[in-house]
Amino acid sequence: xxxxxxxxxxxxxxxxxxxxxxxxxxxxxxxxxxxxxxxxxxxxxxxxxxxxxxxxxxxxxxxxxxxxxxxxxxxxxxxxxxxxxxxxxxxxxxxxxxxxxxxxxxxxxxxxxxxxxxxxxxxxxxxxxxxxxxxxxxxxxxxxxxxxxxxxxxxxxxxxxxxxxxxxxxxxxxxxxxxxxxxxxxxxxxxxxxxxxxxxxxxxxxxxxxxxxxxxxxxxxxxxxxxxxxxxxxxxxxxxxxxxxxxxxxxxxxxxxxxxxxxxxxxxxxxxxxxxxxxxxxxxxxxxxxxxxxxxxxxxxxxxxxxxxxxxxxxxxxxxxxxxxxxxxxxxxxxxxxxxxxxxxxxxxxxxxxxxxxxxxxxxxxxxxxxxxxxxxxxxxxxxxxxxxxxxxxxxxxxxxxxxxxxxxxxxxxxxxxxxxxxxxxxxxxxxxxxxxxxxxxxxxxxxxxxxxxxxxxxxxxxxxxxxxxxxxxxxxxxxxxxxxxxxxxxxxxxxxxxxxxxxxxxxxxxxxxxxxxxxxxxxxxxxxxxxxxxxxxxxxxxxxxxxxxxxxxxxxxxxxxxxxxxxxxxxxxxxxxxxxxxxxxxxxxxxxxxxxxxxxxxxxxxxxxxxxxxxxxxxxxxxxxxxxxxxxxxxxxxxxxxxxxxxxxxxxxxxxxxxxxxxxxxxxxxxxxxxxxxxxxxxxxxxxxxxxxxxxxxxxxxxxxxxxxxxxxxxxxxxxxxxxxxxxxxxxxxxxxxxxxxxxxxxxxxxxxxxxxxxxxxxxxxxxxxxxxxxxxxxxxxxxxxxxxxxxxxxxxxxxxxxxxxxxxxxxxxxxxxxxxxxxxxxxxxxxxxxxxxxxxxxxxxxxxxxxxxxxxxxxxxxxxxxxxxxxxxxxxxxxxxxxxxxxxxxxxxxxxxxxxxxxxxxxxxxxxxxxxxxxxxxxxxxxxxxxxxxxxxxxxx
Numbered sequence: 001x002x003x004x005x006x007x008x009x010x011x012x013x014x015x016x017x018x019x020x021x022x023x024x025x026x027x028x029x030x031x032x033x034x035x036x037x038x039x040x041x042x043x044x045x046x047x048x049x050x051x052x053x054x055x056x057x058x059x060x061x062x063x064x065x066x067x068x069x070x071x072x073x074x075x076x077x078x079x080x081x082x083x084x085x086x087x088x089x090x091x092x093x094x095x096x097x098x099x100x101x102x103x104x105x106x107x108x109x110x111x112x113x114x115x116x117x118x119x120x121x122x123x124x125x126x127x128x129x130x131x132x133x134x135x136x137x138x139x140x141x142x143x144x145x146x147x148x149x150x151x152x153x154x155x156x157x158x159x160x161x162x163x164x165x166x167x168x169x170x171x172x173x174x175x176x177x178x179x180x181x182x183x184x185x186x187x188x189x190x191x192x193x194x195x196x197x198x199x200x201x202x203x204x205x206x207x208x209x210x211x212x213x214x215x216x217x218x219x220x221x222x223x224x225x226x227x228x229x230x231x232x233x234x235x236x237x238x239x240x241x242x243x244x245x246x247x248x249x250x251x252x253x254x255x256x257x258x259x260x261x262x263x264x265x266x267x268x269x270x271x272x273x274x275x276x277x278x279x280x281x282x283x284x285x286x287x288x289x290x291x292x293x294x295x296x297x298x299x300x301x302x303x304x305x306x307x308x309x310x311x312x313x314x315x316x317x318x319x320x321x322x323x324x325x326x327x328x329x330x331x332x333x334x335x336x337x338x339x340x341x342x343x344x345x346x347x348x349x350x351x352x353x354x355x356x357x358x359x360x361x362x363x364x365x366x367x368x369x370x371x372x373x374x375x376x377x378x379x380x381x382x383x384x385x386x387x388x389x390x391x392x393x394x395x396x397x398x399x400x401x402x403x404x405x406x407x408x409x410x411x412x413x414x415x416x417x418x419x420x421x422x423x424x425x426x427x428x429x430x431x432x433x434x435x436x437x438x439x440x441x442x443x444x445x446x447x448x449x450x451x452x453x454x455x456x457x458x459x460x461x462x463x464x465x466x467x468x469x470x471x472x473x474x475x476x477x478x479x480x481x482x483x484x485x486x487x488x489x490x491x492x493x494x495x496x497x498x499x500x501x502x503x504x505x506x507x508x509x510x511x512x513x514x515x516x517x518x519x520x521x522x523x524x525x526x527x528x529x530x531x532x533x534x535x536x537x538x539x540x541x542x543x544x545x546x547x548x549x550x551x552x553x554x555x556x557x558x559x560x561x562x563x564x565x566x567x568x569x570x571x572x573x574x575x576x577x578x579x580x581x582x583x584x585x586x587x588x589x590x591x592x593x594x595x596x597x598x599x600x601x602x603x604x605x606x607x608x609x610x611x612x613x614x615x616x617x618x619x620x621x622x623x624x625x626x627x628x629x630x631x632x633x634x635x636x637x638x639x640x641x642x643x644x645x646x647x648x649x650x651x652x653x654x655x656x657x658x659x660x661x662x663x664x665x666x667x668x669x670x671x672x673x674x675x676x677x678x679x680x681x682x683x684x685x686x687x688x689x690x691x692x693x694x695x696x697x698x699x700x701x702x703x704x705x706x707x708x709x710x711x712x713x714x715x716x717x718x719x720x721x722x723x724x725x726x727x728x729x730x731x732x733x734x735x736x737x738x739x740x741x742x743x744x745x746x747x748x749x750x751x752x753x754x755x756x757x758x759x760x761x762x763x764x765x766x767x768x769x770x771x772x773x774x775x776x777x778x779x780x781x782x783x784x785x786x787x788x789x790x791x792x793x794x795x796x797x798x799x800x801x802x803x804x805x806x807x808x809x810x811x812x813x814x815x816x817x818x819x820x821x822x823x824x825x826x827x828x829x830x831x832x833x834x835x836x837x838x839x840x841x842x843x844x845x846x847x848x849x850x851x852x853x854x855x856x857x858x859x860x861x862x863x864x865x866x867x868x869x870x871x872x873x874x875x876x877x878x879x880x881x882x883x884x885x886x887x888x889x890x891x892x893x894x895x896x897x898x899x900x901x902x903x904x905x906x907x908x909x910x911x912x913x914x915x916x917x918x919x920x921x922x923x924x925x926x927x928x929x930x931x932x933x934x935x936x937x938x939x940x941x942x943x
Contacts, residue, residue: 036692078626092151137652363642456583881932
């Protein structure tokens with residue numbers, strides 16, 4: 001019996017060869033033009049080599065998006081509220097499996113490189129894209145993202161189910177001028193906070209791809225960030241590929257104005273580690289050709305990038321027989337599998353956070369209630385965000401509660417229904433058969449009835465009851481033709497300037513263009529901005545939504561008020577939130593309902609945290625859920641009526657007011673006292689908070705070793721008992737605090753969490769493995785991670801503020817030596833500062849910038865030994881100034897003054913020197929206090 005050996009035309013087609021051999025062979029066979037045509041998001045077909053078309057970038061933030069109906073899950077902010085690593089793994093499996101189904105349907109369009117998860121650190125709840133990420137803590141975000149990644153990519157040793165793309169690297173937590181701004185992040189914040197959330201899903205999750213951000217960091221656009229190669233690819237060992245965000249490579253010229261030409265931008269982007277360009281293809285490809293012609297790029301630069309992208313394509317099984325790849329067997333029929341809907345329901349239940357439950361109002365007892373009022377603008381609808389998939393079905397909270405109550409429900413959305421009369425003409429707004437809004441009705445009987453929803457901050461939507469459509473604009477005329485409030489530009493938003501006393505209003509469109517009549521009596525959008533350009537309308541209120549909702553509550557045994565946000569209004573991609581409160585109209589609805597029914601439950605369906613101080617003070621029960629997709633209503637109703645015992649936990653600090661937050665663009669969480677790690681004020685709800693219908697007690701904390709070396713681990717055990725008659729989940733949280741340190745350390749730091757199910761009256765043991773290395777800080781004096789020698793307090797509890805048990809452990813680490821400022825010291829490695837920010841130094845690395853008179857930077861625990869005689873500094877200044885060298889504090893003992901002459905340009909660097917006196921001994925705090933405007937790169941003292 002003989003066997004015939006398989007032959008292949010090219011070595012790269014042979015699946016038995018080593019991966020790198022195949023990758024190198026394929027890339028070596030490409031012509032220069034073919035290489036150029038493979039450098040963008042939509043990779044061209046190379047028919048002569050049997051390389052098919054391929055698209056990088058299928059969206060799947062919480063379910064496969066934009067490809068048709070797919071299983072949907074809660075928004076990522078809600079997924080993070082589950083604190084459930086196993087669940088995130090299973091959600092990843094569903095996303096990856098359905099992505100394979102869509103790939104089977106159309107492999108040229110439905111790619112397997114999935115642009116999720118978003119692991120940007122959310123240091124501020126005002127970020128418009130808060131819904132997309134996993135909260136304010138790098139361990140929580142990183143561990144959950146790693147679990148999702150593992151689920152998406154699968155567990156085969158070679159083949160990938162899909163390839164996960166982490167985004168957006170790095171420091172992306174604002175939408176204001178995101179394409180042109182630079183954020184200032186010093187080394188400690190960068191290494192201990194912002195990078196950590198990416199490191200975990202790369203190192204532990206094995207993520208195969210990453211997307212860079214729109215913003216610059218310390219003056220350098222993210223697509224040029226040296227950390228892409230230096231940290232992500234080299235230190236973390238990421239062996240896949242990096243993509244740019246949509247439009248940001250050409251944006252290096254157009255928005256950042258960092259380079260003058262596209263050829264420079266593209267060349268330096270590719271050299272900086274970007275392997276695939278998500279931008280205008282023709283412009284990008286021509287820029288690559290120009291860069292190659294002028295020697296800004298070499299073909300080898302393209303080879304490096306293409307090896308990275310094809311390495312992943314090979315592992316996706318694209319070039320191999322299907323019978324070798326277990327994921328290639330997945331068929332289109334897996335999309336919307338019933339078992340996927342079960343995971344969606346579980347996730348929707350687990351994402352719910354019970355914020356308050358005084359007097360055990362919840363769970364509601366359906367058999368004890370004759371009637372329940374369900375009111376509020378989010379009670380009867382399920383919204384989707386920009387990155388949501390197309391929902392196969394949607395269960396509203398109202399319909400699910402009605403099923404629990406055998407339809408003994410009084411429902412009202414609390415929205416007014418109005419008719420509009422054009423004041424100048426005296427005619428009413430009418431709707432024709434095509435949905436056009438015309439002002440030609442002589443009598444109110446002919447007028448369109450419009451349901452108006454107030455989303456706060458003047459943003460409203462209108463829905464015509466005649467056809468059920470939302471009023472929108474085609475940038476010329478307004479018409480009721482939109483099936484939903486949706487789109488990159490949310491054109492269903494109308495900005496209303498109301499005169500409540502006279503029931504009159506003026507209208508601006510979503511982009512603040514004035515609305516008035518045109519010559520054909522159509523309601524038209526002008527190209528002029530401002531209410532002064534808009535026509536005046538009078539509104540006749542047909543239904544007073546507030547009064548109807550209050551009456552429903554008055555007539556019921558309990559009232560459920562459902563409020564929150566629309567995911568595409570007043571906070572979304574390209575738009576940060578104006579505040580963190582609920583809209584005034586929603587707060588008033590809650591207040592008025594509570595007046596007439598003390599058994600009021602508030603359900604917040606939201607994309608971000610809210611400051612709900614009055615609600616927390618007065619309303620007995622409050623439940624939070626993200627926009628949870630197809631199973632939203634079922635999950636909320638099951639929680640409210642006790643068919644599911646809630647155990648979600650907040651992944652965010654819920655502040656009482658924006659007054660507790662620093663400037664929105666301040667990225668320094670340490671000095672700005674941001675997040676639970678550093679904030680020392682009074683919060684509304686702490687990080688990790690969430691209640692249950694069960695009662696849990698903690699006992700018997702034991703640590704296997706009370707002293708460990710810095711390169712070791714320790715196992716910690718705690719017993720958790722369910723003291724109630726109701727089975728439930730508890731999220732056990734491990735925090736650690738350094739008892740002493742050279743620097744300001746977190747008040748507490750999450751280093752472990754487990755969501756465990758515990759039967760009634762049962763006790764379970766929960767164990768954590770703590771790595772001493774997770775307690776490392778970035779030592780700015782030596783530019784490396786250090787685990788400090790000393791004692792650390794271990795805290796185990798139910799939230800960051802509900803600590804049940806504590807103990808201590810000794811770690812034999814390092815003592816950071818005194819600073820030696822006679823060595824060249826980069827100014828950005830300060831210990832403290834006032835007023836300055838970080839920018840790029842064109843000579844290399846970052847510099848201190850934004851300096852004004854009175855600003856300073858300081859360096860602590862300095863040892864001058866027997867003394868120093870002079871001071872040398874590298875600085876640039878347009879007009880010149882002086883650096884005062886002081887000891888102790890910014891106005892302390894003056895030991896030297898260094899004049900900085902005008903260099904004429906901010907990046908024209910000169911070296912300056914001066915003498916110093918009285919600088920000897922140890923334990924000094926050295927302050928460089930600035931007089932005048934300048935940039936500072938490095939300095940040193942000379943003996």
